[in-house]
Amino acid sequence: MLICTDSKSAVPREKVAYVFWYDHVKGWWEKKQDHPILYLFYEAMKEDLKREIQKVMQFLGKDLMEEVLDRILYHMSFDMMKENPTTNYKMAPAFLVEQGYSPFMCKGIAGDWKNHITVAQNERFNADYEGKMAGTTLWFPTEV
Template identity: 65%
Template sequence: MDNKLDYMRRELVDIQGVPLFWSMVEAWSQVESFESRPDDLLISTYPKSGTTWVSEIVDLIYNNGDTEKCKRDAIYNRVPFMEFIVPGISNGVEDLKRMQSPRLVKTHLPVQLLPSSFWKNKCKMIYVARNAKDVVVSYYYFYKMAKIHPDPGTWEEFLDKFMTGKVAFGSWYDHVKGWWEKRKDYRILYLFYEDMKEDPKREIQKLLKFLEKDLPEETVNKIIYHSSFDVMKQNPSANYTTVPDFDMDHSVSPFMRKGISGDWKNKFTVAQYERFEEDYEKKMRGSTLKFRSEI
């Protein structure tokens, strides 16, 4: 593959004011016209909010807890990333077209950019939200290891970019609020990363109810075990170690880094924390959405 370095560390390009990878923008008509199917299940998150975690849980639910079936392929092939298109390397839209129903579809798009067929077909959707301070820390390390992103710069510089929405998939604040509002009108199960860490069984029961699935308790316990951070971190079909080093350099930072709540305390200075909180309060004012920064 001669062009493997051509797409690395390139600047983001805006679509309707949302910064995305240049290759997605070039292929935007494919994304926009994506044809969902009524039995598709959409898994939507802002990056670094538990996407792979909930994807693995749902794939386990769909396969009645059969862990061997869930090792049939890497998670990014079992749950294709719809809008992720890089010429000659990946095309989520085409991958999904080839998949049999029922499909699991991953997206990081804010509500206003989601292909309209999902709303038209009234697809079920799961949204997972995570507190902003843990997201920005995780995103910083992800930017460093996943080279399709622009260079993150210093932690201080990246924190500024995050606060102003100048990162891939745009403003965290707009993203979580947009999906929160949309849940009033569509079949959206809105989950919180912190709740999943605190009581995975309770949150998996919510998923089962939403998906109208009934599994015996022993299967649920098996799903909890196999979707735990430590087990997934060791699972090549879930931990992204099958991605080539030139794309994701796990020696810089593993894809599955810590998987905890409250890690932001190890990264934020007092001054950064105070500035962030003041800005956060302004941006989230008026929203009924409430987050926990630790559990």
């Protein structure tokens, strides 16, 4: 069940399990002003996973041996994570994740959205995004 809230909602925001995606993302983006937060994007990980793992290591002030980094890269590959029940949500209770409708991890192809929505739908999404994300510097890459 997904509960969305907005300014007209009769349910106080602090009483719901989920909020609008825009509110969630903007809230965490704004927190970067006061807290050290590292933002990573799927497309960047698809482009160069090792570089992105190294960003995490640098952010955490850690240094790993090359063998450890190689094991991390292996286990973080999309194919490995898709088969791992601890990362593909197969272990999640059915009331949280409906596995029969669509698997949590689909294809792992950056930019595949172009095969599923029309140009007109993309234009509507972009207009909605620009309106709701106005005032932020947050930009999401959509392809590699």
